[in-house]
Amino acid sequence: MNRRNFLRNTGFVAAGSLFVPAFMKPLEAMALDELSLYKNLVVVQLSGGNDGLNTVIPFGNDIYYQKRKSIAIQPDQVIKLNDMQGLNPNMAALQEIYDQGWMTIINDVGYPNPDRSHFRSMDIWQTGSDSNQFLSTGWIGRYLDSNCQTCKFPYTAIEVDDSLSLALKGQTKKGIALKDPAALFRNTNDPFFKTMIQNDKEHLDEDNLGYLYKTMIETSSSASYIQNTSKVYQSKATYPNTGFSNQLKTVSKFISSGLKTRVYYVSLSGFDTHVNQTNQQGNLLKQYSEGMAAFLKDLKANNKLEDTLVITFSEFGRRVEQNASNGTDHGTANNMFVFGGRLQKKGIYNPAPNLGDLDTGDLKYQLDFRQVYGTILDKWLDVNNADILNKKFNTLDFI
């Protein structure tokens, strides 16, 4: 299929003039310089339940070695951060980042009554719900809904992917998923699509049809804005040639070209390592770390690291004791990483997991993940976290 043609074998010519009423005003007409201090959030999702204990290794604790006879990382291989914890050797690329003070590790993040199903736990992390509560909107989506000063554009949240995660879906507003800004731009500039959004008054009610047209118009405006703003920017940095790094490269391009987007969302999957974990996880951690290191250095070079906060989470950690297949099974609390140029508390944020005090073989959580979200919402995105998380969470002081 010729990608330039939205439909094959149809010969459409755009006609008519643009008439759009106020409530569907295209973004081009909005003032774009309303915001001065610009802060970005990048969320990195590790899908499948990353084994946090083989990521940040508690090498100072004998219990770790007792419970993980065949898959423990030996002390001489660990990249030591203090006398208790250190990084998996595949994460060497992050050592420099850590030493620069651009990284914070938060241990034992979780929530009450944890769920071990990938789907459900991911749902909980993406919506910010309690474990017995079902929300149909995501935490970033509700941030968009809050209509705050800094989140009114439809491209306020961008996921670098083909489809949009629940995390970015609000009740009335949703983020945009795109892998390639040029492709989206081409699609929305196809004559057929253009003809569609040349509006007549009939579509402009706030009903479902109006909603479809509104979505199309916003997609088209956003695609133009994103493409036109970012196309001139050429990154000089080199990234590893992996899909994950490509996503980060796209994000960096958007941030460095000054896109007025607040939240970016990327993901890396394959962490469900029940069998022969060591190589699989090592490989993924290598991709993750090398990609992140390139990304953060690229931001630094463009003077954007101060304005960027990156968080990494996975839907759960894994059980402390390994299984019989040289892998690990689904567990509960896990570590989270925070990166940025303006961290208040650098390095290891809180005590290492207490392997001697487990809840039926699983880590107990020290901090609720919504405290991390709440901190970011309050201190970085400048909204009241209670408005987004449905109740007030105490904030932390990593930023």
Next chain:
Amino acid sequence: MNAKDNFLKVKHLYNRAGFGISYPDLQKLSRKNIDKVVDGLLKKSKNDDNITLVNDVESKRQLLAQAGLYSKKDLTDEEKKMRQDIVRMQNEVSRDLNIGWVSKMINTDAPLKEKMTLFWHGHFACRSNNPYFAQQLNNIQRENGLGSFKTLLVEVSKSPAMLQYLNNQQNRKGRPNENFARELMELFTLGRGNYSEQDIKESARSFTGWQYDKDGGFIFRPNLHDDGTKTFFGKIGNFQGENIIDIILEKPETSQFIARKVYKFFVNDNPNEEQVKELATHFYNSKYDISELMKKMFTSDWFYAPENVGTKIKSPAEFLVGLSREFYVTYNKPQVLIQLQSSLGQYLFNPPNVAGWPGGQSWIDSSSLMLRMRIPSLVLNDGEIDFSGKADPEDEAVIALSRAGTNNANASIKPKSYVNANADWPKFLDTLPKGLTPLELTEFLLQPKLNDKIIKMVSDNKGLRSTSVEITSLPEYQLC
């Protein structure tokens, strides 16, 4: 009876109660009174047509083997391989089951029956890794979808898929697990705010001992059942699960909760509370006869009111099935149906959680809408797929294994791929009356009223085939 009016009424009915209608069927049925047409839909739903794709002998063998492997501490390499093989087979059969049901929806001559199954599939939302369990539950929802709500509820509650999904297998005397008891009231019957935490606790005790056995059948285990006295909604007794369900059904709130959900699925996202009440009362008085409820709704004048016609956003399943039915599409690589469901946000048998798919405007975001508008050209015109969609979180283990040793996770460069489907154009065009104009075809294919822009757009069109591709690519086609 105005012929044109009835034409539109029947078309609306078949869009909501089924997955659209062919032109000749529409012409034929338009000559009948709408009550008769509704009766016809219900009558066609009486035939038995369960899905029997998953082989039950083989599945039971696997269940037994799995149970044996679970109970062992150290597995030999051979046993490990056996366990992996079972999981792989189950994943494969699960995909077959998904495709089997979608094909059934595309080809069925009892569309209301499949539509009801789809409704209950979202209402009693459940995931199971075991395709045999998933098929069982799907058949329960099909068999009872237009029958007694009580029977449906009891059967669903006893199905291994649900017992497993909502942890009733772990609900035992002295160690209650409240998961099932909570969702039974919150999501399946009464709705939030109509029960207390104490009611949940007492209900959970009553369902202790409801389990499934190694053969995948329901079994009541008296030794795990808490046979003490329970107090549930003020009633005192030595209740078992069935008693709890009876008490829940005595409460009119249950009929209101179900009627509202049915209304939102079949009529309008924004329920008219008076009309919901009318339905609920009828449903309650009919002792929860689902056919009575549906008949009442489909024969009410308000069902055909302008605000309820062409105003609902099709679910991905309705969209894909409707398009495939309309143009007699065959999929040469049916796997693509799974990719499409997942990219559009409704991977059947894999609801986001026990609350099901939220529906309505939540189906639509910029990427899902762009994709929906491109699918007709992909399916009908053999266009190239340039999207990949997300992995289902439950497939992560498979991804983890398949990526071992590769450096190229999420690699963006892939060979070109196509939907590889065939629309039967001669058959479709043959169903249309001689001399049908592109404008008339447009009126037939779209549910919303045509506006000037669309009229103008198709007025110069020559071919019906190209008109069909254009029309199904419009935002208006997303509505039914």
